[in-house]
Amino acid sequence: MPAASAKSRPRKGLRPSPWAARRRPRHEHALKREAVIVAAAHAFRERGYHNTSLDDLAASLRVTKPTLYLYVPNKEAILFECFRAGLAQIQASLDESERAEGAARERLFAFIRGYAAAIVGDFGWCMLRAEDQHLGAAMSRRIKLLKAGIDKRMRALIEAGVADGSIRPCDTRMTAFALAGALNWMGHWYREDATLKPHDIAERFIDVFNRGLRGQD
Amino acid sequence: MPAASAKSRPRKGLRPSPWAARRRPRHEHALKREAVIVAAAHAFRERGYHNTSLDDLAASLRVTKPTLYLYVPNKEAILFECFRAGLAQIQASLDESERAEGAARERLFAFIRGYAAAIVGDFGWCMLRAEDQHLGAAMSRRIKLLKAGIDKRMRALIEAGVADGSIRPCDTRMTAFALAGALNWMGHWYREDATLKPHDIAERFIDVFNRGLRGQD
Numbered sequence: 001m002p003a004a005s006a007k008s009r010p011r012k013g014l015r016p017s018p019w020a021a022r023r024r025p026r027h028e029h030a031l032k033r034e035a036v037i038v039a040a041a042h043a044f045r046e047r048g049y050h051n052t053s054l055d056d057l058a059a060s061l062r063v064t065k066p067t068l069y070l071y072v073p074n075k076e077a078i079l080f081e082c083f084r085a086g087l088a089q090i091q092a093s094l095d096e097s098e099r100a101e102g103a104a105r106e107r108l109f110a111f112i113r114g115y116a117a118a119i120v121g122d123f124g125w126c127m128l129r130a131e132d133q134h135l136g137a138a139m140s141r142r143i144k145l146l147k148a149g150i151d152k153r154m155r156a157l158i159e160a161g162v163a164d165g166s167i168r169p170c171d172t173r174m175t176a177f178a179l180a181g182a183l184n185w186m187g188h189w190y191r192e193d194a195t196l197k198p199h200d201i202a203e204r205f206i207d208v209f210n211r212g213l214r215g216q217d
Numbered sequence: 218m219p220a221a222s223a224k225s226r227p228r229k230g231l232r233p234s235p236w237a238a239r240r241r242p243r244h245e246h247a248l249k250r251e252a253v254i255v256a257a258a259h260a261f262r263e264r265g266y267h268n269t270s271l272d273d274l275a276a277s278l279r280v281t282k283p284t285l286y287l288y289v290p291n292k293e294a295i296l297f298e299c300f301r302a303g304l305a306q307i308q309a310s311l312d313e314s315e316r317a318e319g320a321a322r323e324r325l326f327a328f329i330r331g332y333a334a335a336i337v338g339d340f341g342w343c344m345l346r347a348e349d350q351h352l353g354a355a356m357s358r359r360i361k362l363l364k365a366g367i368d369k370r371m372r373a374l375i376e377a378g379v380a381d382g383s384i385r386p387c388d389t390r391m392t393a394f395a396l397a398g399a400l401n402w403m404g405h406w407y408r409e410d411a412t413l414k415p416h417d418i419a420e421r422f423i424d425v426f427n428r429g430l431r432g433q434d
Contacts, residue, residue, distance in 0.1 A: 050267060105430065105431070105432065158430075161430070161432065162432070165432045165433050166431075166432050166433070167430045167431070167432050168428070168430060168431065168432040170421075170424065170425060170430060171421045171424075171425075174413075174418060174421035174422065174425070175421075175425050175430065177399070177402060177403070177406060178399035178402075178421075178422050178425050178426070179399075180402060181398040181399040181400070181401060181402025181403070182394070182395035182396075182398040182399050182402075183398070184398060184402055184405075185394060185395075185397060185398025185399075185401055185402065186394070186398070188401075189394060196391075201391060204387075204388045204391035204392075204395075205391065205395050207387065207388075208387060208388075208391070208392050208395050208426065208429075209395070209425065209426075209429060209430055210429050210430060210431050211385070211429040211431060212425075212426060212427050212428040212429030212430075212431075213322065213375075213378070213384045213385060213387060213392065213426055213427060213429075214322070214383075214384070214385065214427050214428060214429075215322065215378065215379070215382045215383050215384045215385040216382050216383070
């Protein structure tokens with residue numbers, strides 16, 4: 001299979017295509033597969049899942065559709081990979097917070113910063129706005145399990161805070177939902193050209209959740 | 218046009234069809250149109266917007282597709298009405314909070330209770346999970362304007378709280394986003410058979426947002 005249309009010149013507004021460069025063969029397949037997933041995530045965000053065809057995707061990468069099939073079997077599998085890549089970023093931030101030292105409340109807030117970054121990242125839109133309904137039953141179940149795992153670990157972090165006294169006793173499940181909701185909603189309103197960067201937004205949210213809104217009583 | 222298939226007997230699991238009953242003619246059209254919108258909202262939530270056809274919808278109401286066209290021109294218009302009906306519930310709760318007496322923080326919390334009820338209501342799923350992308354440009358613009366209006370009024374309620382001292386000084390825009398996010402996320406995880414009712418969930422959220430999470434420092 002010729003890594004073919006590699007010869008086409010980069011067009012304005014398109015990201016560099018890894019098909020255009022020569023790389024060490026052992027990394028090449030993984031790298032190109034990743035490029036397919038990222039390009040798809042961007043296309044889904046721009047046009048919606050249903051309005052994006054594999055032809056569009058191939059065109060945006062300047063390859064043929066048969067070339068795409070070397071890396072992914074179909075559109076559903078790509079969406080699954082987008083979900084998974086986004087959730088993996090959140091999991092990585094959880095790993096870090098779980099391993100860190102210090103009061104659980106501070107570790108929860110560090111996680112909030114990582115979560116906010118993931119939401120505005122490449123896969124945020126897919127993770128939040130693409131419907132699980134677009135996935136078949138088996139894939140949808142796997143995504144639900146991944147999400148439930150994140151929710152459980154987030155709740156455990158809040159429970160650890162209640163245990164070490166850094167978080168006051170609260171309904172940990174509802175607190176986790178409130179936090180996740182505030183963060184996930186960023187996927188609906190956040191725009192890259194906004195003055196507040198993800199980190200600033202996370203700090204504002206942390207302030208609200210840390211101190212509450214109550215003024216004088 | 219015979220209000221036709223009215224004679225079919227109610228089947229198990231189907232809601233009563235207003236076509237099955239004789240009502241005063243002047244209310245009949247509005248009532249039936251509303252039944253179409255509500256049935257569509259339920260069908261979209263069950264199967265997703267793309268997976269629901271007007272044929273499915275007609276079947277669930279035990280009418281013919283031509284009968285549906287007496288009330289709605291097409292599927293997009295139905296989705297628009299679902300969006301609008303859901304947003305109207307939230308607006309009604311805002312109206313009430315704006316008219317009420319007392320500290321703005323308490324009025325904000327009353328609004329949160331109304332918002333939570335709307336999210337789990339008939340139109341919550343459409344309002345939150347159906348993509349604006351399914352709507353044409355003109356309808357999508359109108360929905361965005363309605364949503365922006367709600368956001369602005371919610372922010373004004375928080376600002377009023379800062380002004381009357383019942384809410385401590387905060388980033389009112391980010392606070393409104395955090396609150397809306399926590400509430401909207403209910404549309405993703407809330408199930409009708411859950412032990413916590415929308416009102417209880419609203420109280421838990423109010424507690425978190427009111428007092429914050431901070432334990433001992």
